[in-house]
Each structure stands twice: as structure tokens, then as C-alpha cells.
Amino acid sequence: MSLTSALSPISEAVAVCRDALGEVAERQPGYLPMPERETLLTELVALEAQVTELRMRTMAASGDVASVRGARDVAGWVALQTGTEPLRLRSESKVATSVDRAWPRVGAAMARGALSLEQARVITAGLDALPARIDDEARTRAEVHLVGLGTGEREDAPEGGYGPRHLRMLAERVLDVVAPEIAEEEDAKRLAALEAAAHAKTSLKIRSLGDGLTRITALVPDPIAARLATYLDAFTSPRQHHAGTGGNPDAERLPQHRARGLAFGALLEHLDPAKLPVHGGDATTVIVTIDHDQLTHHLGTAGLLDPGHDNGGELRISADHARRLACTARILPAVLGGKSEVLDLGRARRLFTAAQRTALGLRDKTCRGEGCSIPARWCEAHHLDPWSKGGKTNLDDGVLLCAFHHHLEHDPASTTTRLANGDRRYHRRT
Known part of the structure; x- marks a missing residue:
């Protein structure tokens, strides 16, 4: 009795198919x-x-x-x-x-x-x-x-x-x-x-890969995706480039995913910051830190303030990239001297104004509560010495804290310790 005859009709049919296909495994269909x-x-x-x-x-x-x-x-x-x-x-x-x-x-x-x-x-x-x-x-x-x-x-x-x-x-x-x-x-x-x-499932994740690239993974409603594709395709049109509107002259020679990736950068650079929401004391502003000597030469590196980046809230970029960004609206170059002190970041008569908030963000980058990674743009400016007790509202006397740690700072049930690096450590009073 053969092996297949002992099987049910279903299993026998599968066995026959496998045997038959096995017999032609070496045959080349290309012939x-x-x-x-x-x-x-x-x-x-x-x-x-x-x-x-x-x-x-x-x-x-x-x-x-x-x-x-x-x-x-x-x-x-x-x-x-x-x-x-x-x-x-x-x-x-x-x-x-x-x-x-x-x-x-x-x-x-x-x-x-x-x-x-x-x-x-x-x-x-x-x-x-x-x-x-x-x-x-x-x-x-x-x-x-x-x-x-x-x-x-x-x-x-x-x-x-x-x-x-x-x-x-x-x-x-x-x-x-x-x-x-x-x-x-x-x-x-x-x-x-x-x-x-x-709407409930909409998300966007930004993760640095550590090799100069960042992976952006987004899940958005179809109409949003369609709008983005329309905007990006406007930048990938060679005709738009010839018309002087920022299109990509190489778009016809690039795969669509690459052309759209380059167009995404162009789209961000052409946004009108004046129409973006105000947060952290000022409209959305990209802050670039760069040494004065490197700003005036072709070589060197700069820092792009990025609260979401793993490297302490600062992303390293080339000086050439920084100079190009400096030509874009709402790019604020923070030019540093030999000891990295801020030489020119803007002056204002009133304290803790937008310029001062920008300076605090540039300095602190995140909430100064110990171990807290809330970005500076979501934080509140806090007086180290209370204004009501004669404290001054200046940069040396200010620190950025998230809402949670700012609450602890003023909570009489908590004690605060200033660490050597300037961070704040909190303990519940016993």
C-alpha cells in the first residue's frame, strides 16, 4: 500500500502536488x-x-x-x-x-x-x-x-x-x-x-539613527497624506524649478521616494514662520549655534537646537548648512565667542521676553529638573530667587522648568537641591 493511499483525500491531494512539484524542481521555466x-x-x-x-x-x-x-x-x-x-x-x-x-x-x-x-x-x-x-x-x-x-x-x-x-x-x-x-x-x-x-490613530515618530539621518514615521488621515503629497510634488516638478519657485531640477532622474524626501526639506524651509503658533515666548524659531570664526569660513561645525535629539538637545550640522539656514527667515544665529558665551542673541528692555526665553532655551535645552527631558519650548521660566523677595529677572537668575517640576519648585512640601551641573533635585519633606 502506497503512502498516499493511507491518507485522507485532502492530505493525499497535497502530497501529490508536492511530489509533482518536486519532480520539476530542477526544470527551468525560462526554456x-x-x-x-x-x-x-x-x-x-x-x-x-x-x-x-x-x-x-x-x-x-x-x-x-x-x-x-x-x-x-x-x-x-x-x-x-x-x-x-x-x-x-x-x-x-x-x-x-x-x-x-x-x-x-x-x-x-x-x-x-x-x-x-x-x-x-x-x-x-x-x-x-x-x-x-x-x-x-x-x-x-x-x-x-x-x-x-x-x-x-x-x-x-x-x-x-x-x-x-x-x-x-x-x-x-x-x-x-x-x-x-x-x-x-x-x-x-x-x-x-x-x-x-x-484621528484617534494619528501619530508621528521622530528617531535619530545616529548616522546623520533621522527616521520619521507618520500615521495620518488620508486627506492629510494627500495634501502632503500634493505639496511635495509641487517641489519635485522640474517645471517649477525652471519657473524659479524652488522645484527640483533632478526630479525626473530620481526615484519618487528620494525626490519627495528632498522636497520635504524644501517645504519646511519655505514655511512662513510668522504664521506658525507662538510657543516658548516666540514664534517657531530655529536656533543655530556656531563659532564666529567658523561662520566666516567654509570649514567647521555648528549646533542646531533640537530638543528631541539624543545629544543633549543639540544636533551637530556643518558650517555650510548653518550658513544656508541663516539665509532663511526666522533662523536665529547664536554666534559664540572663544568660551562659548553668547555674543549676540538680541536685547530687550523687559526681562524674560522672547529673546530671553530663547537664550534660556539655548542654554538649558530641556527642563532642569534632574533627569527630565521635556524640551525647552514646553517649559516655563522660573526665578531662582523669587521676585517677591528681591530676586532679579535676568538670565543668570532664571531657569527653565516643565510644569510638573515648576509646581514642585513652589510646593512647600518639597525641598530643592541645586546640583553642580545646575539641575534641580527634589525631595518630599518628611
Whole structure:
């Protein structure tokens, strides 16, 4: 008795496929005629869909495997046994659960190789989002409609069916087909929910890589991303450069991601600081510290005040970069003498004005509470000697503290110790 004859029909089919593919592992498809390769490519995609559907269906029925093997879920156990990515398998499991629970026609189309996993994921997501108030008959019509568009079996679908991107748009408007009387109302609710969810998940992370580059990772609502892309593409247009509006003359020769990266810098340099919010006593200002001799020569380095940077709130840049920044509006060069004392940072008659706050920020960079990294622009200026007791409001008598440490500074239940480096240490009185 052969090994395959002792297996179930499902396992036998998998074994036969693996054996057959193993026999052609050394064959080179590049020698096949082009028509045969064209057919082979489409058949391989269909085979992959069938294999994926069978794996999903098996995983959906194998919760006991995870229980017996002590795994969190069957996807985690399969990933451990096969060296695959558990997140991908768990994503498949979600589609499998949706298909098994409510959308059998999607699974059937995958099983015959007519729908890919990506198409099935988009279709099930659209079907799962249908409002609860539509009946089962409308749900079935929606499933049949979207499956037909994905497989290409409908007359209004292209040969081979719509891809995931188009299917997503069609799934969002499927109510226009199966329940047009409520489509607009439900679409408005859906968009409002999407916008609220996007707002709640919006984030932007800035992390220095330590090699002169910083990684910026942002998750923003689609309209914000579209606006940014529009603005960046304006800077990447060679025509804009020729018109004298700051476009990139090399944009046509650069990959889009590189052209947009360079355009991002140009966009920031062209912002009008006068229209930016006031914080820390002045409108948004970039402060560059540079030695006077280096400012007047081509060699040397400068410091760009950056409260978010790991190097004590100061990012090192070249002198050439500093000179270029100094030509941009709202760039404040803090020229330093031999002992790094501030030679010229602006004077004002009133104390703790914007210029003084800038000087305090340049000096302290962050809150002076011990171990605190709150940036200077978010801090409050504090008198070391209280004004009410004759203290002077000058730079030597001022220090920047965040709201939390400023509160402790004035809290009678706390004691304050000034450390050798000028930081403030606080203890609760006993």
C-alpha cells in the first residue's frame, strides 16, 4: 500500500502536488515557449489561491492543535513549526473565520482558484462592514455581486476580475447596488467613523539613527497624506524649478521616494514662520549655534537646537548648512565667542521676553529638573530667587522648568537641591 493511499483525500491531494512539484524542481521555466509561460503564471496564482484557501480552512478547524501543543493559537504553532511569519498566518485566520461564519461563496471561489487571498480579504472586509439593518437576502446579493466582480464572471467586470484596489472601492459602494435607499446615509456614517478612527490613530515618530539621518514615521488621515503629497510634488516638478519657485531640477532622474524626501526639506524651509503658533515666548524659531570664526569660513561645525535629539538637545550640522539656514527667515544665529558665551542673541528692555526665553532655551535645552527631558519650548521660566523677595529677572537668575517640576519648585512640601551641573533635585519633606 502506497503512502498516499493511507491518507485522507485532502492530505493525499497535497502530497501529490508536492511530489509533482518536486519532480520539476530542477526544470527551468525560462526554456518554455512564451504562451506556455503565460498560462503557467496564471495557473500558479490560481494554485496558490487554492492552497491558501485549504490552509485557511484547515487552520479554522484546528483550534485543538493549539490547545494540545500549548500554543496561543494555531497560527502561532504553524509559524513555529514552519519558520513563517505568525502575523501573516493570523491575518489569514481572520479571513477564514469571516468566510466560515458568513461568506461561503468567497471561500468557494478561492477553492477553485478564482479569487486570490488579497481579493478575498477586501471582499470579506466590505461584506463584514454592511449595516445590521439590511436583510439576509441583500447580504447574499452583495456577496454574489462582489465575488463576480473579483472573479471576472460578471459581464461588467474585466477579464480576470478586478484587483484588490478596485474591489475595495466597489465594496465600499456595494449598498448602491443592493440597498440604494439607505446607501448615502450609511456611507456618511461610515466616512464619519473612518475619520474619527483615523484621528484617534494619528501619530508621528521622530528617531535619530545616529548616522546623520533621522527616521520619521507618520500615521495620518488620508486627506492629510494627500495634501502632503500634493505639496511635495509641487517641489519635485522640474517645471517649477525652471519657473524659479524652488522645484527640483533632478526630479525626473530620481526615484519618487528620494525626490519627495528632498522636497520635504524644501517645504519646511519655505514655511512662513510668522504664521506658525507662538510657543516658548516666540514664534517657531530655529536656533543655530556656531563659532564666529567658523561662520566666516567654509570649514567647521555648528549646533542646531533640537530638543528631541539624543545629544543633549543639540544636533551637530556643518558650517555650510548653518550658513544656508541663516539665509532663511526666522533662523536665529547664536554666534559664540572663544568660551562659548553668547555674543549676540538680541536685547530687550523687559526681562524674560522672547529673546530671553530663547537664550534660556539655548542654554538649558530641556527642563532642569534632574533627569527630565521635556524640551525647552514646553517649559516655563522660573526665578531662582523669587521676585517677591528681591530676586532679579535676568538670565543668570532664571531657569527653565516643565510644569510638573515648576509646581514642585513652589510646593512647600518639597525641598530643592541645586546640583553642580545646575539641575534641580527634589525631595518630599518628611
